[in-house]
Amino acid sequence: METWSEVAEVQPLASKIITNSMKKDRISHAYLLQGERGTGKEAIALLIAKGIFCETNAVNEPCQTCNACKRITSGNHPDVHWIEPDGQSIKIDQIRNLQKEFTYSGLESNKKVYIIKGADTLTVNAANRILKFLEEPSKRTTAIMLTDNSQAILPTIRSRCQVIDLRPLHPTMLQKQLIEEGMHERNAVLMSTLTNRIDDAFTRINDEWFASARKIVVQLIEVLSTNPEDIFLFIHQHWVTHFKDRNEQEEGLDLLLIAMKDILYYHIENEAGIVFFAPSDELLELAARRFSQNQLVAVLQAILQAKRKLKQNVHPTLVMEQLTLQIQR
């Protein structure tokens, strides 16, 4: 997505709002772009920045060929500042540096743009600090904050931004595209629920790690439904050794969540909703006999709870042990 017309295909409303305000020269001092992974937040942020700095001053589309546009793409424009999470969160020092930067005049022009990626990861201190210059923007600065998780933004920050909701991509659209590009149908169904980007889907499906992760989730459900006494052994031997860092653990839980949801769908005979398993899978029937509908709802809740705990830095092995205990109950 490099031009407004391309963005408009995916995000018609958002692109309309922004291009209109640019045409009328009423660019807001702060935008909060919220939308899931792959909905084009960064593409839109880049386009806004280019719209502000582009030398040909094309109101509708930035030219992409002038010096300013090129440098914004390569991240070398001196008056466009990117803030990205340093590790898990955006630290107060990063904001302090940004603030210092804003006490100076611009290097090439009087306009400045700062783009904060993952604005939900701002630490509380950093977020409060940023409030100050969201509140009193100097004449020609534009803040663009990007987030997947709009609920985690401080209400005080949200209230100072123009909020632009990016609509989630429709899974069937991606599914169709994936199948057109030659992905197996079952895989395409699964990948379209896991990600919103085509290239991401293909790298994952060809990733050995992902293949064995899928296998382990299947095995876990198998163990849970046939001989639950062995579950701790299984977790320690396979799960913990395979899902090592935070992202991997979260992805494992995501897969488990989808798989459990499938079993529930099997119960209520919603075969179209089944994603992880093939609808004819024997394991599905086996698991459906083991877990009742009520149990499954409780299991889904337990998995969501476990995800939250991971975010709160609870020890991952303990999280998994507790989760499996809850599933067996």
Place this chain on the structure above:
Amino acid sequence: MKFIIQRDQLIASVQNVMKAISSRTVIPILTGIKIEARQDGITLTGSDSDISIESYIPAEENGTVNVEYIEEGSIVLQAKYFPDIVRKLPEKTIEIHADENLKVTIRSGKAEFNLNGQDATEYPQLPKLQTDDSFELPIDLLKSLIKQTVFAVSTMETRPILTGVNVKLENQTLTFTATDSHRLASRTIPVADTTNEFSNVVVPGKSLNELNKILDDTEDKVEISVTSNQILFRTKHLNFLSRLLDGNYPETSRLIPDQSKTVLHVKTKELLSTIDRASLLAKEERNNVVRLTTQGDQLVEIASNHPEVGNVTEEVTVSSIEGEELKISFSSKYMMDALKAIEFEDVNIEFTGALRPFIIHPANEDSILQLIVPVRTY
């Protein structure tokens, strides 16, 4: 781009521009040195976005040829490797050649380096400053202007505008003012032959310190020009650009009292060393406070008291005391900074009561002014 250059010239230039380059920059291109070749010479540029330094090597100077076989063009090279390479090359001349795929070949004698360059169009464009609204100063005068004011800038980021020095040119006088709201330092000098005027120009203290280090103490001229967002100091082969601080500098002229109740005439050195001694006990705690008491019309007592450590008193003979009796407390650090900055043997200190700011300036000289806010003690 292609040229052959004398190694010593290049080393000197590279060292100058390296002073502006920081390894911790957020903009990737600024980790590099920009090299631009034109028929009349080579320009090197380094920047950390706050300050930028351009160093110019003329193709020919005083009959000696520095650069030969110039093909015009420009390239950005990694500042991490380029200076060391240049320094360690074997021969007196270096050939630098960049092709259209941004591959750079550096050749000297039998040594050959192939480096990957970056596109020079990615480099920030420094403003082209016009020479007609500029004015000139001798370098040593500029350096003393900086030294006498820059120490007083604020180090706190709470009021960012105070971390800079206010530069003002009005009615052919140039004024440098710095304050951290507890003290103020200012210096004015007359500037002939300019009709240029500007007032709200605030140069970051950090940039001025850097400039002070780079300039040699000579009587050559430096040319200063100001745009809306940058200030340029131009010497013969070196351009020093600094960004300005954004915002309005507070009006300081009204802070300076125009009448006084007590005036001291005193030898700078004696007072300085006395206060230095008195501050030994007051260090760190209680803001280095010392107390000054007038005694008669020839004596001043400087005292400091630390309840846990002890106390110190010392009497200084002064040339004269005019006006009311006085007992005043102030920060010894501020006082010492101010006295050090005044490079004159005798100073006048003008007080207006124990709770009002007092000013220090050289005897018979109004161009340097130091103002200190006293400390309230009970």
